[in-house]
Amino acid sequence: MDAHDLQIRRVGIDTWRENVAYLHRDCAVVRAAGFQALAKVQVKANGQTISAVLNVVDDARIVSACELGLSEDAFARLDVAEGHPARIAPAEPPESLPALYRKVAGERLEREDLHAIIRDVAAARYSKIELAAFVVATNGYDLDRDEVLHLTSAMIAAGRRLDWQHAVRGGPVVDKHCIGGIPGNRTSMLVVPIVTAHGMLCPKTSSRAITSPAGTADTMEVLADVELPFERLQQIVRDTNGCLAWGGTADLSPADDILISVERPLAIDSPGQMVASILSKKIAAGSTHLVLDIPVGPTAKVRSMPAAQRLRKLFEYVADRLHLQLDVMITDGSQPIGRGIGPVLEARDVMQVLHNDPDAPSDLRDKALRLAGRVIEFDPDVRGGDGWRIARDILESGRALAQMQALIDAQGRRAVPPTLGELTYDVLADAPGRVVAIDNLHLARIARLAGAPQVSGAGVDLRVKLGEAVQPGQPLYRIHACFPADLAFACAAAGRASGYGLRSE
């Protein structure tokens, strides 16, 4: 350790994806190099290098003049012990910047360009400005299909890749995914128990809700732990053929997580980024066969059949070239699936279906059986067209329920499951008529205002669906909340527009 070395110190501040290095104002390096707060720097220790933003500290209790403090994420990323010697240098601009400039100028990028960009993104070498420029310049259909292919393979290359081939010995590793946008659409929590009960390997990792009122991970968390250390997750899959876990701990496609953090505040959901995001995560997770659900409807992400077909072909083009067997199902996205919107309500719907409850929402049951049937037909021993019947038998016999209980126990059953919010408000029909439209976006918004997904007992419980007749004063749906302010916000939004379209008869 020589005069230029600083000692690494972990600073208990969570700056999420933005690595921060804390140096004391009296630190010789700050004074000699004239570093200013917010400068981009490189931290080097033990042969590792990370990029960080500099914060200058005046309080020696946080870091002293001979220490180099790192925020939680930066400390984890550098992966050396406290007290380890480290050096700091001004950051070099990311190697891929010229390629980014060319994309911003509207040019087509080559494979090497996109791999260089994604390497720099994954290594946190891009500033927020550069990240935003990339997602905007690749929005819409601004990426051609080969660029989407290269973006996908670059995202896979930049993260961890799982391999289940020791477990399946050449057999399929299956998965099922929906592009999102339809409230209540919790089919994964039915498909996984059914296809794993059939004996297929389905290590399903899901996201939490980003802009929706519940993701699969949020809903499964009502029943069981979903934040599982990677080694435990592997053991659960070995024991039960599957899992229903949160994907955040597996470090699959880290570049995608970073890009999503910029796409979200810009309300961007472009076809190229969607294909690269979904397929890179599935392939990195070790899946060999995927059933993909693209819902179409006036308030779904995809609004017309031609748009759905165009998106389908883009998914197929990329999947084929990356040797992922892909079966796309274009489904009805004209209204929410099931009745509940919000973690507790959606978990209730799922368990009703698994229990073969006569009151279970039939649309959720039917859709899950169709998807599970298509997954089961990836089994080389299953005859084409037999998948649906096999899936139905597994569900009706109670084997799907038993498998779900096994998954819940393996992941860690919630001792005291959260309960439904007790503050309620019924939104009523104001005239007689038949339901001709339900706005997915507006009902999702109301459920979020009621508190979902952070408040898992909050949400919206639909009482009537498309095609049903209602009388004035009959409830369209019930809002559930746990806090009065949340209920008031949700009721105000429902008061402005119910989200239901009725036609008088």
Added chain:
Amino acid sequence: MDAHDLQIRRVGIDTWRENVAYLHRDCAVVRAAGFQALAKVQVKANGQTISAVLNVVDDARIVSACELGLSEDAFARLDVAEGHPARIAPAEPPESLPALYRKVAGERLEREDLHAIIRDVAAARYSKIELAAFVVATNGYDLDRDEVLHLTSAMIAAGRRLDWQHAVRGGPVVDKHCIGGIPGNRTSMLVVPIVTAHGMLCPKTSSRAITSPAGTADTMEVLADVELPFERLQQIVRDTNGCLAWGGTADLSPADDILISVERPLAIDSPGQMVASILSKKIAAGSTHLVLDIPVGPTAKVRSMPAAQRLRKLFEYVADRLHLQLDVMITDGSQPIGRGIGPVLEARDVMQVLHNDPDAPSDLRDKALRLAGRVIEFDPDVRGGDGWRIARDILESGRALAQMQALIDAQGRRAVPPTLGELTYDVLADAPGRVVAIDNLHLARIARLAGAPQVSGAGVDLRVKLGEAVQPGQPLYRIHACFPADLAFACAAAGRASGYGLRSE
């Protein structure tokens, strides 16, 4: 102080202009509102509100669960004592975000949308991500001409606007501007003395170099003060008819300054943003008549005559509707203008022309006279076609020089002007031939590596120009630097490529 209040604590971390709020992970507010690290929040205390970015803290020595920590700058900005009660709330999204999303999705924006966006930009309500999204989504010709018009008028409306009508009594307030990209092109420092000597009002404010080796403000600063308080600048214009000052203190088009801070790191220079930036600043500065120089050449900003004509028409469309008299000159941008590149060298060239030195660079003299002649023809008393002759007479009679000395004295003459860098290196022709190409971009890069514009004596002094014949060993240009490391960087770049194209004869 009630249950929702937190206690302000000063956290000794300097995050410069980015306000940071530190909350402990166990703080009730973090848990209840589901705040995540990097969320934008509003901190309210004592009737004051500031915006901040949230960092989540795991170390109670930095902040405890009932405290709200503030970075140095945020603490100073909020201006309340430690221990004072404060509240935190999610930041309200800028009102114009839906319009930004529509532009990112490729839609055309209306006048009100662009005015709302620019109001939010000028008020610093946009994040870096949102700023980057706006400049990328409006890149190239992604704005149609009406959108450029609205963007320009919005930028004018968001800043201070000067009015010189009391001084000219309905006469023209003239200006001259170049879109940039040509090293050594310091015609403003000749045009302003000539046209103000003619009696016209020309309150010229210029920028410093952004990506070039010298701006007009950097070069004028070799001779005189350019950072003038606004009241002094007005007095100088009243006394001398003009000025050659830095425009940064006048708060003209502040939204433009913010957008440029994001365009620069993305190497974006789009037609729509260029037109809005230039015309908004000129109109805000009170100009009524503008001569605009668009250089065209293989290494200029505009590479072809059709591209120049398209850009010209866009400038004319917007200027006409905003009642600015505009005269566009498309000029030769195939090589640097004059000989010097860098503040001291460019000031030398300008003073040679003003002194009618026989060695003065003739291309700089000729171009300045053409531009000044066009400006002079804005004078209603000047006959069409007489401007050039009048300008030449003013220059040759020494009246332009006398006027420049008056401007320098009015702004404040530099007592000890900076001198030319004494470390030099001559780049030599390696074969006989005639100069057929000079790369503007590469020579600008070499001059910047030599230290320009921060080191005003650094730069490049051209010894031969297009069309001249050279012998092997004859100098093409001399690099000047003040520091050995700068000279080494510049020489290394010149060693990789001289920037000169020679054709053997």
